[in-house]
Amino acid sequence: MFKREPLHDEPLSDQLRELRRQGDGFRLPDNYLNELRDRLPVTEQPSTDRVRSLYARKTWLAIAASVALLLTLGWAWLYQPATPGSTSETTLAEANLDALSDDDILAYVEENIGDFEWTLLYENETEATTAAVDELSETFSDEDLDALYYELMEEE
Amino acid sequence: MQIQADAHLLELLRQPATRDRGFQILVDTYGERLYRHIRRLVTRHEDADDVLQNTLIKVLRGIDGFQSASRLYTWLYRIATNEALSFLDKRRRRQALSLEDEANWVDTQLQADPHFDGDAAQRLLHAAIATLPDKQRVVFNLRYFEEMSYRDMSDLLGTSEGALKANFHHAVKKVEHYVKQTQS
Numbered sequence: 001m002f003k004r005e006p007l008h009d010e011p012l013s014d015q016l017r018e019l020r021r022q023g024d025g026f027r028l029p030d031n032y033l034n035e036l037r038d039r040l041p042v043t044e045q046p047s048t049d050r051v052r053s054l055y056a057r058k059t060w061l062a063i064a065a066s067v068a069l070l071l072t073l074g075w076a077w078l079y080q081p082a083t084p085g086s087t088s089e090t091t092l093a094e095a096n097l098d099a100l101s102d103d104d105i106l107a108y109v110e111e112n113i114g115d116f117e118w119t120l121l122y123e124n125e126t127e128a129t130t131a132a133v134d135e136l137s138e139t140f141s142d143e144d145l146d147a148l149y150y151e152l153m154e155e156e
Numbered sequence: 157m158q159i160q161a162d163a164h165l166l167e168l169l170r171q172p173a174t175r176d177r178g179f180q181i182l183v184d185t186y187g188e189r190l191y192r193h194i195r196r197l198v199t200r201h202e203d204a205d206d207v208l209q210n211t212l213i214k215v216l217r218g219i220d221g222f223q224s225a226s227r228l229y230t231w232l233y234r235i236a237t238n239e240a241l242s243f244l245d246k247r248r249r250r251q252a253l254s255l256e257d258e259a260n261w262v263d264t265q266l267q268a269d270p271h272f273d274g275d276a277a278q279r280l281l282h283a284a285i286a287t288l289p290d291k292q293r294v295v296f297n298l299r300y301f302e303e304m305s306y307r308d309m310s311d312l313l314g315t316s317e318g319a320l321k322a323n324f325h326h327a328v329k330k331v332e333h334y335v336k337q338t339q340s
Contacts, residue, residue: 002229002230002308004304004305006303007299007300010328011328012328016328016331016332019277023274024195024278025278025282026272027271029201029271032191032205033188033191036205036209036212040179040209040212041213042179141326143289
């Protein structure tokens with residue numbers, strides 16, 4: 001647990017010091033933590049175990065999926081329409097991507113950005129990133145950054 | 157002492173046979189602190205409950221990847237903070253509230269909250285905190301209510317101590333200004 005560092009030296013008004021003595025006013029409901037413990041699926045395996053078991057126990061599924069994928073790719077390659085001036089460098093993925101508009105791609109990214117593991121991103125943060133963020137914080141105030149954020153949100 | 161207890165707790169959580177016991181100790185040791193930290197950010201008990209659940213599920217899922225170089229409580233607080241801020245962001249998008257609207261919303265919620273025992277002055281304080289940008293709100297809460305040192309906060313938030321002090325001082329000025337303005 002972290003060590004408390006009292007607020008003596010902080011520039012707080014008398015009113016804020018008095019409110020601090022009263023606490024935050026929030027109350028933990030009776031028996032809440034016991035109920036929370038009972039509610040959560042503690043015995044669930046960690047995610048890495050689940051990934052391993054999928055391949056270990058359902059190898060046939062992986063093989064079938066691979067065959068289907070190869071057949072689909074082979075069919076797409078053999079029967080792709082010959083267009084004048086086209087080159088064989090256009091991949092299936094590029095062709096599919098071309099069919100989508102910028103708005104479609106943007107909508108997909110916005111819809112799924114919440115699935116990203118922010119915790120992992122945070123833990124993988126490099127020192128260079130931290131330094132860059134610190135520099136940004138020192139150059140611009142939080143108010144400026146917030147104003148920019150809300151401006152961008154409103155434009156959306 | 158705490159480091160040894162945390163190392164033992166990690167061992168319990170990592171073994172399927174002892175995970176249940178480990179989870180019990182985890183909730184007993186850190187549950188209330190995490191709940192209060194989250195609750196101060198999201199205000200409503202029901203929301204704090206959702207966010208704490210998600211936090212604990214992420215802790216259980218990520219326990220094998222946890223780097224012991226980082227202290228356990230720092231890691232727990234980091235996950236809880238990220239989850240709470242992510243929740244706040246979604247709630248603001250859903251409700252389309254400005255920070256000023258959010259302050260009024262907080263005051264209204266607390267008036268009817270059976271799990272809030274504070275008086276009008278404490279409600280006003282929480283409304284004032286709701287006008288702060290997210291980062292200032294986190295820094296203000298950790299320093300003001302939990303008396304967390306800037307050093308620990310720096311580990312937790314990955315920001316320099318100088319920047320955190322500046323954040324806290326900005327936040328204090330804003331909170332005091334809001335309280336004074338609203339009372340007059």
